[in-house]
Amino acid sequence: MCPNIINGQREQSISRACGLPPCRIQNPHSSSQRGSAADQEGGVMSHTQRVPVLMYHRVGEAHNAWEARYAISAAGFAAHVRALAGAGYQPVGIDAFVAWLEGGDALPEGAFLLTFDDGFQGVREHALPVLESLRWPFTVFLLSDLIGGQDVWTRQSNPSGQTYPLLNEDEIRDMRGRGCSFHSHTRSHASLPTLNDAELADQLAGSRRALSGLLGHAVDYIAYPFGHLDERVVAATRAAGYRAAFATQPGFNRQDVDRYRIRRLDIFGTDTPAMLLRKMRFGGNDGSLAQVVRYFLARLLSRLPGGGGA
Ligand SMILES: [Zn+2]
Numbered sequence: 001m002c003p004n005i006i007n008g009q010r011e012q013s014i015s016r017a018c019g020l021p022p023c024r025i026q027n028p029h030s031s032s033q034r035g036s037a038a039d040q041e042g043g044v045m046s047h048t049q050r051v052p053v054l055m056y057h058r059v060g061e062a063h064n065a066w067e068a069r070y071a072i073s074a075a076g077f078a079a080h081v082r083a084l085a086g087a088g089y090q091p092v093g094i095d096a097f098v099a100w101l102e103g104g105d106a107l108p109e110g111a112f113l114l115t116f117d118d119g120f121q122g123v124r125e126h127a128l129p130v131l132e133s134l135r136w137p138f139t140v141f142l143l144s145d146l147i148g149g150q151d152v153w154t155r156q157s158n159p160s161g162q163t164y165p166l167l168n169e170d171e172i173r174d175m176r177g178r179g180c181s182f183h184s185h186t187r188s189h190a191s192l193p194t195l196n197d198a199e200l201a202d203q204l205a206g207s208r209r210a211l212s213g214l215l216g217h218a219v220d221y222i223a224y225p226f227g228h229l230d231e232r233v234v235a236a237t238r239a240a241g242y243r244a245a246f247a248t249q250p251g252f253n254r255q256d257v258d259r260y261r262i263r264r265l266d267i268f269g270t271d272t273p274a275m276l277l278r279k280m281r282f283g284g285n286d287g288s289l290a291q292v293v294r295y296f297l298a299r300l301l302s303r304l305p306g307g308g309g310a
Pocket of ligand 1: 189226
């Protein structure tokens with residue numbers, strides 16, 4: 001599970017989380033957006049692509065309020081996919097996404113990245129058929145010590161103590177080549193900043209080695225468990241050979257984002273399709289209408305004389 005906490009920071013205000021001037025509502029999912037007000041006034045138009053990364057966890061029924069945050073029903077997930085497709089969003093593969101971050105070509109209009117943390121069996125059972133029918137690529141971050149096991153790290157936080165099955169080796173092999181890319185979520189879902197140097201290196205390099213052996217290809221990307229990270233964790237992640245790492249701080253990603261702190265939008269099981277689309281448009285984890293109002297109020301105030309966005 002990946003709560004929305006990163007290095008002790010809570011979600012920032014929506015405009016700061018976006019890290020850029022708000023997009024235009026008329027074309028809210030455009031992957032291009034105008035440059036700063038100064039650029040526009042000077043007649044210089046810069047186009048900066050921004051790409052959301054969606055973070056899901058389990059796909060299946062939730063049995064209490066805690067689970068409802070992290071699990072989306074099969075019907076709910078299918079509705080999300082229909083909403084995304086209907087709005088013109090198009091997922092790209094993780095290799096193309098990272099190649100873009102590393103300075104490669106622009107991604108298609110409406111590009112986003114679809115990720116699932118932890119590797120639950122429900123992703124194969126419920127999400128794979130929907131995504132495969134659309135040929136939509138997606139990424140699952142696996143725990144190399146818990147393949148074929150259960151999400152035991154949630155026992156303390158789930159009020160019912162219920163755990164759920166994770167993909168086994170045969171299921172992982174079956175999903176390869178069907179639009180699914182597998183990468184690392186460490187060995188056992190430890191909170192990385194709490195580990196000593198040797199344990200940290202083992203979680204990072206150990207999972208990379210084990211998953212590479214299972215998958216038969218390099219495992220170049222990782223998602224930090226719980227989104228917990230600090231400078232030492234980032235340095236160790238880089239040293240372990242990972243090319244990019246995914247955090248849980250919300251917001252859009254521009255090409256100059258720190259590749260070891262890639263932002264993701266946390267999609268809850270309780271998010272309606274309309275809430276999901278608002279998260280995509282405004283780059284935050286709050287898909288409520290109130291958030292939209294705050295977003296435009298902040299934008300309006302920043303444009304008033306003396307407002308200056310202060
Ligand atoms: Zn997780």
